[in-house]
Amino acid sequence: NQSVHQRMQELEQLLNRYNQEYYENDEPSVPDAEYDRLFRELKTLETEHPDLKSAQSPTMKVGGKPLGQFRSVEHEVPMLSLDNAFSVDEFEAFSKRVEQRLDTNQTVTFCCEPKLDGAAVSLLYENGLLVRGATRGDGQSGEDITENVKTIRNVPLKLSGDVPERLEVRGEVVMPLGAFERFNEQARQREEKVFANPRNAAAGSLRQLDSRITAKRPLHFYAYSLGLISETTQLPDSHHQRLLQLKDWGLPVNIEIKTVDSVQGCDDYYEAILARRDTLNYDIDGVVFKVDSIRLQQDLGFVARAPRWAIARKFPAQEQLTT
Numbered sequence: 001n002q003s004v005h006q007r008m009q010e011l012e013q014l015l016n017r018y019n020q021e022y023y024e025n026d027e028p029s030v031p032d033a034e035y036d037r038l039f040r041e042l043k044t045l046e047t048e049h050p051d052l053k054s055a056q057s058p059t060m061k062v063g064g065k066p067l068g069q070f071r072s073v074e075h076e077v078p079m080l081s082l083d084n085a086f087s088v089d090e091f092e093a094f095s096k097r098v099e100q101r102l103d104t105n106q107t108v109t110f111c112c113e114p115k116l117d118g119a120a121v122s123l124l125y126e127n128g129l130l131v132r133g134a135t136r137g138d139g140q141s142g143e144d145i146t147e148n149v150k151t152i153r154n155v156p157l158k159l160s161g162d163v164p165e166r167l168e169v170r171g172e173v174v175m176p177l178g179a180f181e182r183f184n185e186q187a188r189q190r191e192e193k194v195f196a197n198p199r200n201a202a203a204g205s206l207r208q209l210d211s212r213i214t215a216k217r218p219l220h221f222y223a224y225s226l227g228l229i230s231e232t233t234q235l236p237d238s239h240h241q242r243l244l245q246l247k248d249w250g251l252p253v254n255i256e257i258k259t260v261d262s263v264q265g266c267d268d269y270y271e272a273i274l275a276r277r278d279t280l281n282y283d284i285d286g287v288v289f290k291v292d293s294i295r296l297q298q299d300l301g302f303v304a305r306a307p308r309w310a311i312a313r314k315f316p317a318q319e320q321l322t323t
């Protein structure tokens with residue numbers, strides 16, 4: 001039994017690594033057939049030895065029997081939306097409002113992030129284990145989609161390292177463009193529902209009552225914010241450093257995220273991402289600038305529905321190709 005358990009743990013590690021490679025850098029080190037063979041071997045061993053099956057096994061990412069409907073989830077920390085800036089002047093007005101709150105010689109660091117055009121979700125980890133997934137809903141309450149988020153390839157079921165007791169991570173679920181095209185092509189051939197754009201495909205896939213369907217949808221998650229954090233956690237005062245900490249714990253964070261120390265830096269970032277927009281593997285509809293200091297964020301607070309300390313600078317709408 002010991003050797004069986006050993007083999008199961010070895011298979012779990014191998015499959016998790018291959019998953020990471022496949023979704024982190026799109027370069028799996030083994031062909032899919034090899035991944036499937038190892039997956040089937042683990043599934044067989046788990047069926048023969050259910051007592052040895054791990055709750056975080058990669059075989060748990062394939063979804064289970066459908067629920068009748070979604071339960072509702074209250075967001076203890078509201079999931080708010082973002083104010084938009086459609087021009088450099090509107091962005092400058094935002095940065096002026098921020099600077100007014102600073103002392104004279106203080107400069108403000110901004111964290112710059114691509115604004116992924118997908119579906120916002122909240123993931124709740126307790127003692128490092130993924131225990132709940134929820135849609136944004138109206139910001140106050142969303143739908144419990146735990147079984148569906150567990151099937152998202154690059155969402156870890158278990159965090160690694162010294163993690164907080166309770167950690168809520170928020171981010172965007174997207175369907176990469178290549179996968180979206182292939183998925184729609186297949187749907188056309190099967191005379192099934194075709195999605196108008198990757199955002200609808202991601203949102204629609206997350207709201208499937210049958211998680212086995214979600215499991216077949218190629219979805220990626222990218223973290224961009226923290227919600228609930230258990231009070232015993234000493235995290236850095238920098239939003240960017242907190243995102244890097246999430247990455248250390250095993251959560252996917254978009255590689256385009258960086259900090260700049262000036263408004264000019266923000267403008268340069270906006271132009272740089274806009275110039276590369278068509279080369280990215282997912283839809284983005286702008287960039288997000290956030291005051292990097294958590295203390296300053298708390299000082300600036302929110303107005304009604306959106307934080308004073310963050311703004312999205314939207315790109316001109318792309319002519320949507322009718323698929």
Ligand SMILES: Cc1c[n+]2nc(N)[nH]c2nc1OC(C)C
Nearest residue numbers: 080081113114115224225288310
């Ligand atoms: C709604 C939202 C959306 N996005 N997208 C990114 N990249 N960051 C980000 N932050 C958000 O909200 C925070 C400002 C809390």
